[in-house]
Amino acid sequence: xxxxxxxxxxxxxxxxxxxxxxxxxxxSPEELISAVSDIPRQYYVNAKDRLxxxxxxxxxxxxxxxxxxxxxxxxxxxWVSNSTRAVYDEKGDIECYEGIVLDITSAKRSEKxxxxxxxxxxxxVSAAPxxxxxxxxxxxxYANPAACRMLGARDDSELVGRPLLEFVHSSYLDEVRKRxxxxxxxxxTIPPMEQQYIRLDGGIVDVEARAIPITVQGxxxxxxxxxxxxxxKRAETALxxxxxxxxxxxxxxxxxxxxxxxxxxxTMELVSGGCxxxxxxxxxxxxxxxxxxxxxxxxxxxxxxVWRQVQESVERRSAFxxxxxxxxxxxxxxxxxxxxxxxxxxxxxxxxxEGFIADVTARVLANGVLRENEEKLRKIFHTTPxxxxxNRLDDGRYVxxxxxxxxxxxxxxxxxxxxxxxxxxxxASPGQFAAMGDRLRRYGEVRNLEAAFxxxxxxxxxxxxxxxxxxxxxxxxxxSITRDITERKRMEEALIESEKKFRDLAALLxxxxxxxxxxGRFTYANPFGLDLFGYTREELDQGLSALDTISPRDRAxxxxxxxxxLRKAATRSNEYRAVRKNGEEFPVLISSTAIVRDGKTxxxxxxxxxxxxxxxxxxxxxxxxxxxxxGTLSGGIAHDFNNILMGIQGNVSLMMLDLEPHHPHGERxxxxxxxxxxxxxxxxxxxxIARGGRYEVKPTDxxxxxxxxxSMFGRTKKEISIHHKHQEGLWLVEADRGQxxxxxxxxxxxxxxxxxxxxxxxxxxxxxxxxxxxxLAGTFRSGRYVKITVADTGIGMDEETRSRAFDPFxxxxxxxxxxxxxxxxxxxxxxxxxxxxxxxxxPGHGAVFTLHLPATDKTAAERKIGDPPEMQRGTETILLxxxxxxxxxxxxxxxxxxxxRVYDVSSGKEGVDLYxxxxxxxxxxxxDMIMPGMSGGEVFDRLKEINPGLKALLSSGYSxxxxxxxxLARGCRGFLQKPFHIVNxxxxxxxxxx
Numbered sequence: 001x002x003x004x005x006x007x008x009x010x011x012x013x014x015x016x017x018x019x020x021x022x023x024x025x026x027x028s029p030e031e032l033i034s035a036v037s038d039i040p041r042q043y044y045v046n047a048k049d050r051l052x053x054x055x056x057x058x059x060x061x062x063x064x065x066x067x068x069x070x071x072x073x074x075x076x077x078x079w080v081s082n083s084t085r086a087v088y089d090e091k092g093d094i095e096c097y098e099g100i101v102l103d104i105t106s107a108k109r110s111e112k113x114x115x116x117x118x119x120x121x122x123x124x125v126s127a128a129p130x131x132x133x134x135x136x137x138x139x140x141x142y143a144n145p146a147a148c149r150m151l152g153a154r155d156d157s158e159l160v161g162r163p164l165l166e167f168v169h170s171s172y173l174d175e176v177r178k179r180x181x182x183x184x185x186x187x188x189t190i191p192p193m194e195q196q197y198i199r200l201d202g203g204i205v206d207v208e209a210r211a212i213p214i215t216v217q218g219x220x221x222x223x224x225x226x227x228x229x230x231x232x233k234r235a236e237t238a239l240x241x242x243x244x245x246x247x248x249x250x251x252x253x254x255x256x257x258x259x260x261x262x263x264x265x266x267t268m269e270l271v272s273g274g275c276x277x278x279x280x281x282x283x284x285x286x287x288x289x290x291x292x293x294x295x296x297x298x299x300x301x302x303x304x305x306v307w308r309q310v311q312e313s314v315e316r317r318s319a320f321x322x323x324x325x326x327x328x329x330x331x332x333x334x335x336x337x338x339x340x341x342x343x344x345x346x347x348x349x350x351x352x353x354e355g356f357i358a359d360v361t362a363r364v365l366a367n368g369v370l371r372e373n374e375e376k377l378r379k380i381f382h383t384t385p386x387x388x389x390x391n392r393l394d395d396g397r398y399v400x401x402x403x404x405x406x407x408x409x410x411x412x413x414x415x416x417x418x419x420x421x422x423x424x425x426x427x428a429s430p431g432q433f434a435a436m437g438d439r440l441r442r443y444g445e446v447r448n449l450e451a452a453f454x455x456x457x458x459x460x461x462x463x464x465x466x467x468x469x470x471x472x473x474x475x476x477x478x479x480s481i482t483r484d485i486t487e488r489k490r491m492e493e494a495l496i497e498s499e500k501k502f503r504d505l506a507a508l509l510x511x512x513x514x515x516x517x518x519x520g521r522f523t524y525a526n527p528f529g530l531d532l533f534g535y536t537r538e539e540l541d542q543g544l545s546a547l548d549t550i551s552p553r554d555r556a557x558x559x560x561x562x563x564x565x566l567r568k569a570a571t572r573s574n575e576y577r578a579v580r581k582n583g584e585e586f587p588v589l590i591s592s593t594a595i596v597r598d599g600k601t602x603x604x605x606x607x608x609x610x611x612x613x614x615x616x617x618x619x620x621x622x623x624x625x626x627x628x629x630x631g632t633l634s635g636g637i638a639h640d641f642n643n644i645l646m647g648i649q650g651n652v653s654l655m656m657l658d659l660e661p662h663h664p665h666g667e668r669x670x671x672x673x674x675x676x677x678x679x680x681x682x683x684x685x686x687x688x689i690a691r692g693g694r695y696e697v698k699p700t701d702x703x704x705x706x707x708x709x710x711s712m713f714g715r716t717k718k719e720i721s722i723h724h725k726h727q728e729g730l731w732l733v734e735a736d737r738g739q740x741x742x743x744x745x746x747x748x749x750x751x752x753x754x755x756x757x758x759x760x761x762x763x764x765x766x767x768x769x770x771x772x773x774x775x776l777a778g779t780f781r782s783g784r785y786v787k788i789t790v791a792d793t794g795i796g797m798d799e800e801t802r803s804r805a806f807d808p809f810x811x812x813x814x815x816x817x818x819x820x821x822x823x824x825x826x827x828x829x830x831x832x833x834x835x836x837x838x839x840x841x842x843p844g845h846g847a848v849f850t851l852h853l854p855a856t857d858k859t860a861a862e863r864k865i866g867d868p869p870e871m872q873r874g875t876e877t878i879l880l881x882x883x884x885x886x887x888x889x890x891x892x893x894x895x896x897x898x899x900x901r902v903y904d905v906s907s908g909k910e911g912v913d914l915y916x917x918x919x920x921x922x923x924x925x926x927x928d929m930i931m932p933g934m935s936g937g938e939v940f941d942r943l944k945e946i947n948p949g950l951k952a953l954l955s956s957g958y959s960x961x962x963x964x965x966x967x968l969a970r971g972c973r974g975f976l977q978k979p980f981h982i983v984n985x986x987x988x989x990x991x992x993x994x
Contacts, residue, residue: 016033023103024036042071171196194206232339255359405482445466446465467479586611709745736829791848796844836852923993927954929954974991
């Protein structure tokens with residue numbers, strides 16, 4: 001089971017799953033979180049592991065398969081594998097870590113056992129060509145023939161039993177003693193060291209020495225492995241003499257000098273001319289793998305061992321010496337000795353491998369390197385984990401089997417020897433056995449044949465078998481090696497099943513899922529992706545490239561990002577302009593990551609999200625925000641302008657009250673009043689743009705308003721035909737009738753201006769329901785709406801004009817023929833009524849305006865038509881509160897003219913203080929809504945605390961929406977919209993005093 005956790009960067013668990021708690025020996029996640037408060041100290045056995053883990057998370061943002069020792073509740077230590085990612089907050093700081101933990105203790109034990117087996121194998125194989133001494137740190141117990149030849153001994157009897165240090169040159173004795181102590185006391189393998197040894201005849205031999213600890217029958221021993229480097233020393237001396245000598249040597253050495261990359265092909269970057277005599281290929285054939293890779297020249301049976309030995313030396317940053325076979329261009333097999341080392345940059349990065357390869361075929365044959373020692377063969381035979389068998393070719397009976405065979409098959413050696421595989425019923429498929437026998441008879445060998453085997457307990461295992469015919473004492477036998485690949489087969493089957501589940505899931509997703517190879521060509525795309533881009537499965541399989549689906553203007557950037565994903569195996573998300581098969585472009589978000597198999601990047605997979613709808617909504621939101629800001633500005637201007645008009649209107653009203661009917665100034669003052677009305681109408685437009693500028697809201701039948709404005713407009717514009725389609729029983733809308741009339745008048749005027757030669761206007765009303773998914777991405781509530789459509793047959797709009805149509809003061813008319821406020825008012829008024837308005841238009845195809853207004857359940861009130869109101873007088877006492885001195889003065893004068901006694905103050909605080917002192921004699925309070933310090937709403941609440949029965953009127957240059965509506969709802973008796981006439985003032989005051 002996988003353990004899961006979330007922890008703080010400081011080292012405290014936030015949450016874990018039960019599997020993780022059980023893994024560490026706790027009964028529950030709660031017990032683990034409570035007990036482990038310091039992860040570095042309590043959870044990690046080695047604190048350095050924690051430091052490396054945190055550093056990697058901070059540098060890369062994730063850690064995969066990080067292995068370390070963890071401490072359980074009972075103190076026991078276990079091995080775990082941790083895959084973690086860092087989670088970032090909005091500021092980009094690490095908020096927490098979350099990851100998956102696996103218990104790999106059993107796997108580690110298996111790895112350790114395998115490592116010991118491989119170490120014995122490595123010693124047998126890699127040390128054989130060199131001088132090899134087995135000793136206990138002092139006395140030599142074994143010396144191979146190469147060691148005897150190096151020191152000039154006839155055989156090992158002249159060396160065995162003597163101290164090894166006796167042959168070490170005195171200049172190196174102290175260092176060699178330290179190295180022996182390191183191996184024997186600490187059991188450590190030490191890196192190669194150049195030394196000098198003294199031959200029996202007194203001669204000096206330069207060697208490179210390595211020492212490896214080994215346990216023999218429970219006793220600590222060590223191998224000393226010596227490579228004679230006399231020739232190399234001489235070559236190094238010669239190379240230092242001059243560049244000329246170096247050049248001469250490179251051209252004439254009986255071997256090949258090279259510089260290559262550390263990759264599986266050993267890709268050559270520099271090759272000397274000696275490669276021609278050595279391999280039969282010219283340098284140009286090998287450089288850059290132009291004709292053949294050097295790895296392909298190495299004998300197939302030696303390639304893996306060469307790779308292993310070189311990689312071990314590169315890891316230790318030591319020189320490597322490896323002897324192996326090559327196959328020349330002519331097909332000749334040669335033995336070569338290669339010596340080289342890694343070249344590193346100052347930063348530690350491995351740049352290349354450099355070395356020398358020489359033909360040592362004669363030496364190998366002469367020294368008997370190819371003659372295998374019976375003891376070595378026995379150890380190799382019995383220590384390899386694979387099943388190794390020798391059968392007679394004529395009857396197939398087992399001659400011998402190794403421990404790997406008995407372990408894998410379950411049969412003891414005595415149960416197998418003398419019998420055939422048929423007797424043991426080992427082959428699960430007789431046909432596979434017959435195929436192997438046919439290949440052996442025809443070709444003499446079989447390589448990597450997969451077969452199913454039935455072991456002793458009846459289970460079926462899978463093996464990878466290689467076999468060849470060998471001659472033993474003149475009798476043909478079959479030598480076979482079988483590797484157990486059951487676990488690998490299960491993993492392959494699991495991978496196939498996982499891939500199927502992935503494809504099945506991808507086929508159901510409403511987003512594009514894709515995979516590519518390393519060249520960027522699609523290897524898979526789900527049906528949604530094919531439909532979105534307009535391609536068929538056949539076109540995909542023909543080699544469609546991922547870059548073919550990206551707009552040319554984004555293609556270079558996409559190519560760089562793809563390279564980054566594949567190179568760093570990282571996840572990237574980027575926006576691009578995609579292109580369909582038909583050439584249509586649209587915005588997308590592509591998230592992709594590398595596909596890694598067996599530690600190697602093989603391609604890329606990802607998701608593609610169509611951003612078309614999101615971009616459209618973002619554009620609408622930006623437009624709404626822009627108009628919101630302009631509306632706020634318009635509302636402020638309208639408020640200040642109304643205050644100015646209030647002063648003008650009030651003073652004109654007072655002057656006209658004192659004039660004789662035929663006074664010569666009377667007509668002038670009436671014109672001033674008309675100008676005030678005109679200016680007031682302009683402020684109504686500005687408040688309409690401001691959204692929320694509704695004056696008198698009542699349940700309204702929109703069919704009635706549309707019919708009225710259509711009739712009025714149609715009488716004046718005979719060249720326009722207006723067509724109606726009104727739904728019967730249309731739901732009512734809470735609306736300011738005057739503003740709604742203005743909306744449709746502006747829409748009709750806009751349509752008329754778009755049809756200079758006449759045309760048609762189509763008006764349709766209907767009831768509609770907006771669901772959650774259609775209410776413009778949550779901008780408006782779902783529910784009942786009245787939908788009104790106004791369409792014309794005019795010249796239409798392009799995209800730029802359509803996107804700015806609602807901007808205040810934007811007009812396509814000539815200077816002096818339009819204000820640019822008409823459609824802005826439409827937008828502001830509709831939005832102020834809680835509705836929405838949309839445009840659809842194309843050049844030459846007219847325009848369609850669609851309005852949605854929220855419906856109401858209220859019933860429509862009857863409209864009363866009567867005589868104009870007369871001034872109504874009174875004698876009560878009124879408190880007047882306004883921060884504008886000019887308005888305070890004129891309003892006081894009008895109230896006194898109407899017979900009232902007036903107290904006037906210019907701030908909310910003064911008003912509260914005066915009312916507290918004279919509340920018993922004050923009958924009514926008229927207060928301004930917008931004042932510095934204490935606002936009208938706050939003043940009203942303070943006055944209500946003093947006198948819950950307070951009678952008050954609210955006055956403002958803003959409309960009766962927003963804050964004003966809130967004050968009215970709390971008990972204020974009426975609203976005076978500035979500028980107001982003295983007649984309206986007298987009527988509102990009397991109604992409030994009732």
